Amino acid sequence: MKYQTPSTSKEAAVLIQGERGQAFVLAGGTDLMVRMKGRFVEPDLLVDIKQIPAMQSIKKLATGFRIGAAVSAAEMGENTSLKKTWPGVVESANLIGSDQIQNRCTIAGNLCNASPAADAVPALIAAGAKVNVVGPQRRRTVAVEKVITGPGTTSLRKGEVVEAITLPKRPPKSGDAYLRFTPRSEMDIAVVGAGVSLTLDSNLVIKSARVALGAVAPTPLLVPAAAQAIVGTKLNKAALNLLAQACCAACNPIDDKRGTIEFRTEVAGVLAQRAAKMAYQRARGK
Amino acid sequence: MMAGTLVSTMINGDATEFVCQTGETLLEVLRNRLGLTGSKEGCGTGDCGACSVTLDGRLVCSCLVLGVEAQGREVGTVEGLADGDSLHPLQSNFIKHAALQCGICTPGFLIASKALLDRNSNPTDEEIRFALAGNLCRCTGYDKIVRAVRATATELRKK
Amino acid sequence: MADDPKFKNRKFKAVGTRPPRPDGLDKVTGRAKYGADTFAPGQLVALVLRSPHAHAQIKRIDTSKAEKLKGVKAVITSKDLPDVTNGDRDLYDTLENCLARDRALYDGHAVAAVAAIDELTARKALKLIRVTYKVLPHVTDVDAAMKPGAPIVQPRVYTRGVSPKPKSPSNVAKVSEFGHGDVEAGFKAADVVVEKSYKTEQTHQGYIEPHACLASVGPDGHGELWVTTQGHFVYRNTCAALLGMDVAKLKVTASEIGGGFGGKTHVWMEPIALALSRKANRPVKLEMTRDEVFRSTGPTSSTSIDVKIGVKKNGTITAASAELRYQDGAFPGIWAMLGAMTAYACYDLKNVKTIGYDVLVNRPKVAAYRAPSAPMAAFAVESTINEVAAKIGMDPVDFRIKNAAKEGTKSSYGPTYGPIGIGPTLAAVKKHPHMRGKLGKNQGRGMACGFWFNFGGETCTDLNIGVDGTVTLTVGTVDVGGARASLSLIAAEELGIPYERVKCNIADTGSLGHNHMTDGSRGTFSSGMSTIFAARHAIEELCQRAANTWEIPVKDVVWHEGNAIAKGKKHKQLQPLSLGDLAAGSENTGGPIAGHSQIVADGAGVSFASHICDIEVDPETSATKVVRYTVIQDAGKAIHPDYVEGQFQGGAAQGIGWALNEEYIYGDDGRLQNPGFLDYRIPVCSDLPFIDTQILEIPNPNHPYGIRGVGETSIVPPLAAIGNALSDITGVRMTHVPMSPPRIRKAIKEKQA
Missing domain, CATH: 1.10.150.120 ([2Fe-2S]-binding domain)
Structure with a gap:
């Protein structure tokens, strides 16, 4: 197995495209190394992206935040500005594994690992995040919900590397939240996850919203019907009920070692309601 | 057989060099090549924390770090916790x-x-x-x- | 034996204190050497090829390509471990479990193994081994395995314990019946009869250290094994028997052990390491991965249990019965038998009957797990006890107190009890502030009782006095959680010297007589007893040396607080001789001074506990959290209270994990779906509250200090205590463990419907 530490995104893309065998990006390694340990993958090339300057930092731009692909979840939690603007996104990243994992794992890795239960992804979808992709020839930007195509598969082409994830500029009176259900209080994979991002008008009526669910379908889901259920409301009981109904209706889960269809479907509605309430309170500035 | 990689690091404050295969984890290097068996493998998948070390001051599972990733970095293990004969x-x-x-x-x-x-x-x-x-x-x-x-x-x- | 009536008035000096443990420094500095922490010159790395099938005929194993790979030094299959078991059925089962012979019996069953110069080479070699399987029908559920037409797991197994002797093989390996009185008459006499059925899923001990060993065997038939084990003497005997070696020529050294809880009482892959080493004539290191630990070592049984209890309106139980079906994995065990024995051990019953069915399935061979088989039986019985109490409108603690076993009760499994702790633990529950603590929103409270037999067994101990008067205590029971501290305290107590002057070592098998393993909560009980006898033996010698020095008859010498004292006025001019004085002069008074003891430590006192638990349940998701927990248990005598509390807390934590989340999940294909710590969910630090403990001391009359084993009982009550707390808050009786959120949710909805 070869190990390379390129210093530019393009160099990384070229290395991966040029590999005849199996090539993998190594960011935090918290998923990849587990798969290597279990011999589920046996890479011929690892491209460690942690020495690429463009991937190493969180930047606050006029257009929003740009989070480099090699930035760890812990570093996101330490960025007060990011945390203040996108508390739900940061919380979702900070739910991935233990402190040990936090210090290594990245949201780009969480996305590219393409698990239906990835914690960061519903929050990123709710936030309307975009993914900056660098290929050997060209760059492109893609909506985060377009990246995962199925369990373990993405729309990235061979040689394409995620350089950063960007979060849009935040209007005033906005809030987001992510909640997940796990049997244990820590160190678990989401049985259900729900992310909500919303913006209020001056009368505290929800002006716009995005709702996303995790672990209830082959991919994390953007649920426009759930957003519609709460837009134009102050999140009253009726709106919350419609929100839960829309979420449950969007679920297409499986029975597996982590949960049942019945449980996931029901709890998806419960968590979406709770996340919406939390996002609403945050948008109100409470 | 592929040649190993030479890695220079600081381990518990001491400059340390080792040669390892690229697929070897930092935990394997510590235990099998450097004799630092205080870090344990309980799972090999980052779920138990028995292999916890610090890498440039940050807590990590050494089973999820490659040995080659330690190049130029500082590693702290349980063997370096005590200060001489006085325990932490x-x-x-x-x-x-x-x-x-x-x-x-x-x-x-x-x-x-x-x-x-x-x-x-x-x-x-x-x-x-x-x-x-x-x-x-x-x-x-x-x-x-x-x-x-x-x-x-x-x-x-x-x- | 060893019945000392004076222990009750005995004032202890060392025993009962909490000094630092002697192995503490090594363990906080990373210096302590566990199973995987030792290396031998020229050692090879071994890896095991395991069956991916739950049940398959092994038609052919082609190892030729693997053998030809450069760097591979040995490849073995069952042919390299020929059957030398001489008709010993248990030993043959162990042999077949170590390395599959004509059939693979479960997902993870070892099929072949390689030893190579490094892991990379060994891994390549494993891939070059070609196994031709014919997949056979399998069964993994205990109830399904008992149905007519179920795939037969072991054609050589005919049901034991029934007459006439069956004519065809069966998955029911053994039927065991216990009890007394007339249960049918008892049920007729009852005002209320409650019948309930329960299921519990399979759990694993979950020790953090995977199995690991370093084996070295030469063509001369001599060998050494360094291994993480609860019983190196037992491992030696088993390995020697399986490899056809002389017991004396295999020296086994127990490493520090990173948890066992019963799972390191059986050999799993050690004979493979020895066979590889013998074939390669090189030292071989073999470490299991976590995946292998889950798939291929011995978890505890999954069960299916029916309980029936009849009661008078005044709260007297008139009859109790139970049918307990426990799966043993692919090899016969005694697990249902133990369940049937323990089920009603807490109660004083006129009419009681339990039947245990030990059932074979295509899962790994079941091993002991802390009070093996008792938690599941207690879950079924203690849950039903609460249902019965509710039916007659009686407080569940009062109901238990009314029916609790006491001294003189004929136990449900046969023997008549001596002084026991069930009554006192229940009385302590009644008085405990926890029972009066205010419950918060969405919180409920439950309690339950538990029992474990405890065990004694073969024990051999040496005590050597150094020239400076310090004492080397050499024991043969592995220290799983602080025993060296406890045994040092006992030696210090008996000799009348400070704790700091005793050093306790665990001997290898070449240095001491046979010792049974550390199981059955026997470590401190039996090695403690043997240490006392060894110390007394040394004291006899010390008194003799003093007599020789003083030139007086030995009958005039007594040992008191670390000194030989000459009795009587006629010797009043003789100054006491301390242990140090006698040690310093030993060269001239007869040479080295030592004590020795070799015993079967009989009379392990039975142990009881009562637990109280508060839980909080999210009304919308059924997420469950234990918010307060209290363990009350009889220790007989707590030698080192810190480590007694530690046993109470650790057992409770394992029971809580079992109750709420832990389970083996098999797919329809018979493969284990969650062989890792991510999806086999043992409690993490943030899942648990502080676990309060109350140590009761009802002396065991069979031990000089009154010690009872303390290690196991604490895992018995939590399943039912949590089930009862869940019932308190949700109104739903959970009958399926683990009581995971999806199961609780479903049960609540079914009740609402």
Whole structure:
């Protein structure tokens, strides 16, 4: 197995495209190394992206935040500005594994690992995040919900590397939240996850919203019907009920070692309601 | 057979060089090549924390770090916790509070506890519990571990 | 034996104190050496090829390509471990479990193994081994395995314990019946009869240290094994028997052990390491991965249990019965038998009957797990006890107190009890502030009782006095959680010297007589007893040396607080001789001074516990959290209270994990779906509250200090205590463990419907 530490995104893309065998990006390694340990993958090339300057930092731009692909979840939690603007996104990243994992794992890795239960992804979808992709020839930007195509598969082409994830500029009176259900209080994979991002008008009526669910379908889901259920409301009981109904209706889960269809479907509605309430309170500035 | 890679690091403050295969984890290097067997493999998948070390001061599972990634970086292991013949207060308090039974998880708990106290000198019990959630102990029910960490925090604040 | 009537008035000096443990420093500095922490010159790395099938015929194993790979030094299959078991059925089962012979019996069953110069080479070699399987029908559920037409797991197994002797093989390996009185008459006499059925899923001990060993065997038939084990003497005997070696020529050294809880009482892959080493004539290191630990070592049984209890309106139980079906994995065990024995051990019953069915399935061979089989039986019985109490409108603690076993009760499994702790633990529950603590929103409270037999067994101990008067205590029971501290305290107590002057070592098998393993909560009980006898033996010698020095008859010498004292006025000019004085002069008074003891430590006192638990349940998601927990248990005598508390807390934590989340999940294909710590969910630090403990001391009359084993009982009550707390808050009786959120949710909805 070869190990390379390129210093530019393009160099990384070229290395991966040029590999005849199996090539993998190594960011935090918290998923990849587990798969290597279990011999589920046996890479011929690892491209460690942690020495690429463009991937190493969180930047606050006029257009929003740009989070480099090699930035760890812990570093996101330490960025007060990011945390203040996108508390739900940061919380979702900070739910991935233990402190040990936090210090290594990245949201780009969480996305590219393409698990239906990835914690960061519903929050990123709710936030309307975009993914900056660098290929050997060209760059492109893609909506985060377009990246995962199925369990373990993405729309990235061979040689394409995620350089950063960007979060849009935040209007005033906005809030987001992510909640997940796990049997244990820590160190678990989401049985259900729900992310909500919303913006209020001056009368505290929800002006716009995005709702996303995790672990209830082959991919994390953007649920426009759930957003519609709460837009134009102050999140009253009726709106919350419609929100839960829309979420449950969007679920297409499986029975597996982590949960049942019945449980996931029901709890998806419960968590979406709770996340919406939390996002609403945050948008109100409470 | 592919040639190994030469890696230069600082381990517990000492300049250390080793040769390893690219597929080897930092844990394997520490244990099998450098004789630092204080870090343990309980799972190899980042779920138990028995292999916890610090990498440039950050707490990580050494089973999820490649040996080659340690190039130019600083690694801290349980073997470097004591200062000569004086134990780190966490070490003394783990003994005093009977915070270990079999002891296999102890090195990982010590490293994780130190990482916690380095950034939070006055953690609540809940903060201690969540900071140590990445370290599994099957013997103690965590009761005496949390007490030992709390006692250490109190002791260190008095210093 | 060893019945000392004076222990009750005995004032202890060392025993009952909490000094630092002697192995503490090594364990906080990373210096302690566990199973995987030792290396030998020229050692090879071994890896095991395991069956991916739950049940398959092994038609052919082609190892030729693997053998030809450069760097591979040995490849073995069952042919390299020929059957030398001489008709010993249990030993043959162990042999077949170590390395599959004509059939693979479960997902993870070892099929072949390689030893190579490094892991990379060994891994390549494993891939070159070609196994031709014919997949056979399998069964993994205990109830399904008992149905007619179920795939037969072991054609050589015919049901034992029934007459006439069956004519065809069966998955029911053994039927065991216990009890007394007339249960049918008892049920007729009852005002209320409650019948309930329960299921519990399979759990694993979950020790953090995977199995690991370093084996070295030469063509001369001599060998050494360094291994993480609860019983190196037992491992030696088993390995020697399986490899056809002489017991004396295999030296086994127990490493520090990173948890066992019963799982390291059986050999799993050690004979493979020895066979590889013998074939390669090189030292071989073999470490299991976590995946292998889950798939291929011995978890505890999954069960299916029916309980029936009849009661008078005044609260007297008139009859109790139970049918307990426990799966043993692919090899016969005694697990249902133990369940049937323990089920009603807490109660004083006129009419009681339990039947245990030990059932074979295509899962790994079941091993002991802390009070093996008792937690599941207690879950079924203690849950039903609460249902019965509710039916007659009686407080569940009062109901238990009314029916609790006491001294003189004929136990449900046969023997008549001596002084026991069930009554006192229940009385302590009634008085405990926890029972009066205010419950918060969405919180409920439950309690339950538990029992374990405890065990004694073969024990051999040496005590050597150094020239400076310090004492080397050499024991043969592995220290799983602080025993060296406890045994040092006992030696210090008996000799009348400070704790700091005793050093306790665990001997290898070449240095001491046979010792049974550390199981059955016997470590401190039996090695403690043997230490006392060894110390007394040394004291006899010390008194003799003093007599020789003083030139007086030995009958005039007594040992008191670390000194030989000459009795009587006629010797009043003789100054006491301390242990140090006698040690310093030993060269001239007869040479080295030592004590020795070799015993079967009989009379392990039975142990009881009562637990109280508060839980909080999210009304919308059924997420469950234990918010307060109290363990009350009889220790007989707590030698080192810190480590007694530690046992109470650790057992409770394992029971809580079992109750709420831990389970083996098999797919329809018979493969284990969650062989890792991510999806086999043992409690993490943030899942648990502080676990309060109350140590009761009802002395065991069969031990000089009154010690009872303390290690196991604490895992018995939590399943039912949590089930009862769940019932308190949700109104739903959970009958399926683990009581995971999806199961609780479903049960609540079914009740609402």
